[in-house]
Amino acid sequence: MTVRLTRKYGFAASHRLHSRALSDEENRRTYGKCNNPHGHGHNYEVEITVRGQVDRVTGRAIDLGRLDRIAEEEILKPLRYRNLNEEVPVFHEVVPTTENLAAELDRRLRSAWPEAFPDGGPVLEKLRIWETERNICEIDHA
Amino acid sequence: MVISKKVEFSASHICRSPRLSDAENERTYGAAANPLGHGHNYVVEVAIEGEPDPVTGMILDLKRLKDILEEKVLSVYDHRLLNREVEPFDRVVPTLENIAIDIWSRIDPHIRGRAKLYSVRVHETVELSVEYRGGK
Numbered sequence: 001m002t003v004r005l006t007r008k009y010g011f012a013a014s015h016r017l018h019s020r021a022l023s024d025e026e027n028r029r030t031y032g033k034c035n036n037p038h039g040h041g042h043n044y045e046v047e048i049t050v051r052g053q054v055d056r057v058t059g060r061a062i063d064l065g066r067l068d069r070i071a072e073e074e075i076l077k078p079l080r081y082r083n084l085n086e087e088v089p090v091f092h093e094v095v096p097t098t099e100n101l102a103a104e105l106d107r108r109l110r111s112a113w114p115e116a117f118p119d120g121g122p123v124l125e126k127l128r129i130w131e132t133e134r135n136i137c138e139i140d141h142a
Numbered sequence: 143m144v145i146s147k148k149v150e151f152s153a154s155h156i157c158r159s160p161r162l163s164d165a166e167n168e169r170t171y172g173a174a175a176n177p178l179g180h181g182h183n184y185v186v187e188v189a190i191e192g193e194p195d196p197v198t199g200m201i202l203d204l205k206r207l208k209d210i211l212e213e214k215v216l217s218v219y220d221h222r223l224l225n226r227e228v229e230p231f232d233r234v235v236p237t238l239e240n241i242a243i244d245i246w247s248r249i250d251p252h253i254r255g256r257a258k259l260y261s262v263r264v265h266e267t268v269e270l271s272v273e274y275r276g277g278k
Contacts, residue, residue, distance in 0.1 A: 003239050004273040039200065056159050059235035061272070065172065084261050 004048045004125060007068075015084040015096040025034050038052050039083060045130040046075060046105060052142075054121030056094035064120040074108040083118045085091045098137040102129045144260050145201050146189040149211050153228075154181035155236040172235075179223060181188060183267050186215065189259040190253065191260035202257035224237040238266045242274040250276070 015041040017031035027035045034040070048071065052061035081089060084096040094100050106127045113124055128138045147200045157171035167175045174180065186213065206264040222228055224236040233238050246262045253259045263273040 001243050001274065001278060003242060004275075005239070005274070006271045008269040054237075054239045055160055059157075059159070059240045060170065061239050063170075064270075112157075127218035 002012065002051060003054055004049055004051050005061050005122075006047055006076065006126075007064070007071070008045060008047045009071050009076060010045045011080040012041060012043050013082050013084050014039045014042070015091070016107050017095055017097060018021060018085075019095050039085070042131050044101075046071070047128040047130075048124070049126035049127075049128075050122040051125045066116050070112055074112050075105055080131075098129055098131045098135055101131075102127060102137040102139050105129065108127045143188050143193060143201060144191050145204075146187050147204060147207055148185060148187050148222065149208075149216060150183060151216050151229045152181060152183050152223050153219050153222050155224040155231070156180075157235055157237055159235050163236040177208040179225070184219075184241070185265040186211070187239070187261075187265075188249065189243075189260040189263070190257045195256060202255070207228060207253075210249055210252045214252065216243055218248070233259050238264055238272040239274075242272045246274050255273070 015034075016036065018027050019030070019036075022030060048067065050062050050067070054061050062140075079088065084091045084101070084112040088096075090104055091100075094104075106124075109124055109127065123141075125142050126138065126140045129135060131134050143215040156177060158167045158177060159170075159241065162170060182231075188207065190202050191205065194201050218228055224231045224241070226232070228236075230244065232247070233245075242262050242264045245264065246261075248258065250259045259274050261275045263271055265271040
């Protein structure tokens with residue numbers, strides 16, 4: 001039987017939305033108060049959805065311990081309590097919007113996935129990130 | 143079009159397989175392997191797929207769906223120790239995966255007409271849920 005399992009994690013970080021390709025005025029217009037030069041922070045929440053077969057013996061579709069470890073190593077440890085623009089190299093160049101953050105987290109999980117689940121196992125199907133209760137971005141590979 | 147309904151039940155369970163050793167059970171299920179059991183407030187989201195009836199404007203009478211969930215799931219699961227009191231969990235480990243599959247099999251035969259069961263999603267905590275859409 002195929003099921004989809006969803007696990008939610010959280011981390012807090014700061015960022016500033018500012019593009020070098022735009023003028024100061026354009027940055028203010030595009031990002032509003034998120035362009036504040038001093039930055040600001042969020043309690044981000046990340047939901048990871050995997051698709052897999054339920055093992056007949058264990059009744060589980062994924063080893064949750066392994067999923068927690070990959071989330072901790074690839075996402076939570078490197079981003080928790082960080083200034084994304086200053087401390088996470090990809091965001092030296094790329095604006096840390098929720099969209100770009102979702103793409104970066106997805107890329108990190110995907111590159112670590114084969115080593116964490118060498119026997120094939122569950123498929124990473126969807127990633128959702130909440131910047132606030134009202135701002136949510138989703139990458140769906142289904 | 144998909145419409146979904148949410149209901150809740152509280153139950154206890156023990157995640158241990160008689161086919162695994164004690165050490166394997168601890169490794170596989172962690173704290174959930176406690177032989178004395180533990181409990182959750184489960185939230186069940188049932189999604190129904192179909193086109194609205196041209197006369198009533200409804201895919202399915204939601205009162206009927208509520209009655210099916212009450213009779214086939216909640217009255218069986220609520221305030222029970224799943225391993226001892228709810229079939230098939232005397233034989234199958236009541237993981238979240240197996241609970242979602244069992245709830246599907248209990249309600250699917252009763253959803254008829256233009257409506258079709260699309261998915262059963264069960265939340266064990268705010269951090270963990272499993273969705274089953276039927277089939278293999």
